[in-house]
Amino acid sequence: MKYVRDTTGRFKRRPHFEPYELDRECEKILFEFLLQRFGEFRFPVPTDALEVLIEQHAEDLDMYADLSGLGADVEGVTEFISGSRPRVQISKRLSEDVRLENRLRTTLTHEFGHVKFHAPLWELDDGMQDLFGVRPERMSISCKRENIITASEYDWMEWQAGYVCGAMLMPRSRVKELAKQFLSKSSAASLAVTAPSAIDLIGRVMETFHVSSDAARVRLIKLRVLAEQRNSDLFALGR
Numbered sequence: 001m002k003y004v005r006d007t008t009g010r011f012k013r014r015p016h017f018e019p020y021e022l023d024r025e026c027e028k029i030l031f032e033f034l035l036q037r038f039g040e041f042r043f044p045v046p047t048d049a050l051e052v053l054i055e056q057h058a059e060d061l062d063m064y065a066d067l068s069g070l071g072a073d074v075e076g077v078t079e080f081i082s083g084s085r086p087r088v089q090i091s092k093r094l095s096e097d098v099r100l101e102n103r104l105r106t107t108l109t110h111e112f113g114h115v116k117f118h119a120p121l122w123e124l125d126d127g128m129q130d131l132f133g134v135r136p137e138r139m140s141i142s143c144k145r146e147n148i149i150t151a152s153e154y155d156w157m158e159w160q161a162g163y164v165c166g167a168m169l170m171p172r173s174r175v176k177e178l179a180k181q182f183l184s185k186s187s188a189a190s191l192a193v194t195a196p197s198a199i200d201l202i203g204r205v206m207e208t209f210h211v212s213s214d215a216a217r218v219r220l221i222k223l224r225v226l227a228e229q230r231n232s233d234l235f236a237l238g239r
Contacts, residue, residue, distance in 0.1 A: 026167035044210030065089035078114040113164030
């Protein structure tokens, strides 16, 4: 991790993580948590376990928040408070409708990304003031559905939380192993996202990790198992 200029204007500089750094840290956090809670690596990660994970790092988790006043597409909110751990709110629509469990799971892990990787900005001592400039005493991040899994890299807080979402639900090492087994059977080194076999692989990831097709597809693309364009250069699976 390094600090770079923050073009969003929130801070003078902000933390920059390479994808492999987020993958490595997320696997460490998740595997330690699963061993502690279940004595084994359990996939898909149970939804209620994701709630516990947030509760271990946040001041408060409200699973039945009325976020309608923030817009119909806001599904999660993380509030950062100087001198305190973050407070997390999840839209009650997700918690009350079993048909939306996949969206609930991605929202929980997205908000965990904010809690784990962004809360330290409010915990740093005054010696870091020159780096970050004047920090507000409180800041709320309202997370819209369209940014839960994917977000523009310009909005670095949402992009990082979105990457963490995929990394927590679908750990890199497990997805790579699943993909390697699948691709060895299909005699392919890698796949274009539009290939028929890619649809089968996406389905396997959905079933294994209890995620939506969009979440599985985005994760496979980010891990360079699938290529977005049929005619683009295909990336090596082991990278």
